[in-house]
Structures are given as C-alpha cells and as structure tokens.
Amino acid sequence: MNRIVVSQPVHAEVLARLQSAGHVVMNAGPEPWPAEELARHLREADAWMAFMTDRVDAGILERAPRLRTVACALKGYDNFDLAACTRAGVQVSFVPDLLTEPTAELAVGLAIALARHVLEGDRRVRSSYAGWRPSLYGTGLHGSTVAVVGLGAVGRAIVDRVQGFGCAEILGVDPERRDPRVRITTLDEALRLAHYVLLAVPLTKSSRHLIDTAALSGIRPGQLLINVGRGSVVHEQAVLAALADGRLGGYAADVFEMEDWNLPDRPIDIPVALLQHPRTVFTPHLGSAVREVRLAIEMRAADNLIAVLAGSEVADVAWVIG
Incomplete structure (x- = not known):
C-alpha cells in the first residue's frame, strides 16, 4: 500500500480522497513537525503533500528513498530544490492559478488599509471614541500613480482591480511580460513616480532583495509599498530604515523574509522595530486564506499526488533538469 505523508492538516474531504490512494500520516498541526519527526515519516513515504512551511533539499531526499512525488499545496515553490528533486527522480507539482484572485484582492485591501490608517482608526474606536474628529487623513487610489511590479497572473489580477x-x-514593471493596460517602465522610474508600489514578484536569485537600500534611495517621498509576492523580494531592514527617516510613507506585507525556508541566511524572525512601526500593516500570509480557495488548492494537490502514484499525467509538474 502507498504511504502518503501530509505535513499540515487538510479538509476532511481531501483527507478522504488521499486515503482512497493509500495509508495517510497527517500532521495534526498547525505547527510544522520537527525536522527529525518529518524525516521519520518520510523514510517509508511514497508521496508527500507539502505546504508553505516545508522545504526540500538533497539532504531531505536522501532520507526518503521511496519518495516519488511532492505535491505542493501552494503556488510558489522556491522553498523546494527542483534540481535535487529531478536528480532523485521525485516529481514536484504545484497549484499554479487558484491563489491568483484572492491574493490580488488582499493586495488592494492592504493598500487601502495602509493609505487610510485603518489599523489606527480601529484602535481609536475601540479605546475612547467620542465621534468624528478631523484626523487620520490619508491618501486614496483615485488620482494616484500606481506601479505593479511583476506582471504574472497575480500582477495582472491586481491591474484588473486597480483599474476601477x-x-x-x-x-x-516586468522584464519579460507586457500588459496593454499599463505603461511599461523600469523599476527605478516606477519607484520615483508612484504613490503606491505593489509587489507581485516570485522569489528568484535575481529578485531577492529587489527592493533594497539602493532602490529605496530614489523613491517618491511618502510612497506606500505593498508586498504580496515573496518576503525576500524586500530587504526588511532597508524598508525599516526608509520608514525611520521618512522617505517611505508606509509598508504593508502578507509575506516575510523569515518564511523563505530554503535560504540558509534568512532572518529567523521579523524585525521587532518593523512590527512596532506605526506605518505598517501586516497579515499572516492570508493571500489564499479563503475557505473555498484553500479547499480547492488542497484537492488539486491531492489529485496531482494521486495521479503520480497511479502513473497518470500531471499538468502541474515543475521539473528542472540539473
């Protein structure tokens, strides 16, 4: 019988689907298994459903000799060494499009929350609200210049929304893609002109710390920066410095450097000063946190996993030869 490891809790109907294909060992969660416990589960595993909190490298694969597939219940797979998986004959699949719309919605929501002082307004109402007073004036998207960095599926979905x-x-801003609804420009020009900059960039070697001290040195004063791509696209200490000296008007993020598990030099936490800064809005990776969407993502990953075990074609495979 196939042995299937599921490293985070899944919906009951997804679990039942997986159990139809083999014996399932599932983390009761929500905290990830310690490394040694995960390795113990993977020792006899034929398939693994993996999540944002997981990472795969050659060392892990050496301890999972029977593993045939890693089905990622997520869109970005930068935490997974695809070359090592290919060499080990392990097929990796991902869920490429189900996260697009809710992530774009959240990006716009973060932009509005940051620009309109929603967190501070909520705090004041809950503490001692005596009725309207002339305070907390912010900015609006209407009449503003907005830059979308990264014109993949999420970036284009953000454009769909801000158009209204x-x-x-x-x-x-995208060196490879074009969109007739936007004016294509360089990152430097976008940072210099835009009131809002929304980042929808995957994490690659070239995009790590795309927004760093040098990039932030030429930004439009008071600019609002929103990141829903990957945490390490932004250098958080550089953002903190730009907030501290007033160049940057605010920072909102759903993703953080400490989440990029496959980077050996990633920070282990979010800078405390950034968490405490009054001109920030943060959410805990809620881009796909819509109930129906999460169920669909888990089911798609489960179907990918089962297809490999059955010897069938999988549309969502992410092979890298190397």
Missing part, C-alpha cells in the same frame, strides 16, 4: 479606482496612471 480611477488611478491617474498605472505603471508596470
């Missing part, structure tokens, strides 16, 4: 706000101009 009456922006003065929408800029697009």
Whole structure:
C-alpha cells in the first residue's frame, strides 16, 4: 500500500480522497513537525503533500528513498530544490492559478488599509471614541500613480482591480511580460513616480532583495509599498530604515523574509522595530486564506499526488533538469 505523508492538516474531504490512494500520516498541526519527526515519516513515504512551511533539499531526499512525488499545496515553490528533486527522480507539482484572485484582492485591501490608517482608526474606536474628529487623513487610489511590479497572473489580477479606482496612471514593471493596460517602465522610474508600489514578484536569485537600500534611495517621498509576492523580494531592514527617516510613507506585507525556508541566511524572525512601526500593516500570509480557495488548492494537490502514484499525467509538474 502507498504511504502518503501530509505535513499540515487538510479538509476532511481531501483527507478522504488521499486515503482512497493509500495509508495517510497527517500532521495534526498547525505547527510544522520537527525536522527529525518529518524525516521519520518520510523514510517509508511514497508521496508527500507539502505546504508553505516545508522545504526540500538533497539532504531531505536522501532520507526518503521511496519518495516519488511532492505535491505542493501552494503556488510558489522556491522553498523546494527542483534540481535535487529531478536528480532523485521525485516529481514536484504545484497549484499554479487558484491563489491568483484572492491574493490580488488582499493586495488592494492592504493598500487601502495602509493609505487610510485603518489599523489606527480601529484602535481609536475601540479605546475612547467620542465621534468624528478631523484626523487620520490619508491618501486614496483615485488620482494616484500606481506601479505593479511583476506582471504574472497575480500582477495582472491586481491591474484588473486597480483599474476601477480611477488611478491617474498605472505603471508596470516586468522584464519579460507586457500588459496593454499599463505603461511599461523600469523599476527605478516606477519607484520615483508612484504613490503606491505593489509587489507581485516570485522569489528568484535575481529578485531577492529587489527592493533594497539602493532602490529605496530614489523613491517618491511618502510612497506606500505593498508586498504580496515573496518576503525576500524586500530587504526588511532597508524598508525599516526608509520608514525611520521618512522617505517611505508606509509598508504593508502578507509575506516575510523569515518564511523563505530554503535560504540558509534568512532572518529567523521579523524585525521587532518593523512590527512596532506605526506605518505598517501586516497579515499572516492570508493571500489564499479563503475557505473555498484553500479547499480547492488542497484537492488539486491531492489529485496531482494521486495521479503520480497511479502513473497518470500531471499538468502541474515543475521539473528542472540539473
């Protein structure tokens, strides 16, 4: 019988689907298994359903000699060494499109929350609200210049949404893709002109710390930066410095450097000063946290996993030869 490891809890109907294909060992969660416990489960595993908190490298694969597939219940797979998986004959699959719409929605929500002082407004109402007072004036998307960095599926979905706000101009930054609804420009120009910069960039060698001290040195004063791509696209200490000296008007993020598990030099936590800064809004990786979407993602990953075990074609495979 196939042995299937599931490293985070899944919906009951997904678990039942997996159990139809083999014996399932599932983490009761929500905290990840310690490394040694995960290795013990993987020792006899034929398949593994993996999540954002997981990482795969050659060392892990050496301890999982029977493993045939890793089915990722997520879109970005930068925590997974695809070359090592290919060499080990382990097929990796991912869920490429189900996260797009909810992530784009959250990006716009974070932009509005940051620009309109929603967190501070909520705090004041809950503490001692005596009625309206002339305070907490922010900025709006209407009439603003908005830059979307990364014009993949999520970036294009963000453009879909900000088009309806009456922006003065929408800029697009992407060396490989074009979108007729935006004016394509360089990152430097976008940072110099935009009131809002929304990052929808995957993590690659070239995109790590794309937004660093040098990039932030030329930004439009008071600019609002929103990151829903990957945490390490932004250098958080550089953002903190730009907030501290007033160049950056605010930072909102759903993703953080400490989440990029496959980077050996990643920080182990979010800078405390960044968490405490009043011009920040943070959410705990809620981009796909819509109940129906999460169920669909888990089911798609389960179907990918089962297809490999059955010897069938899988549309969502992410092979790298190396």
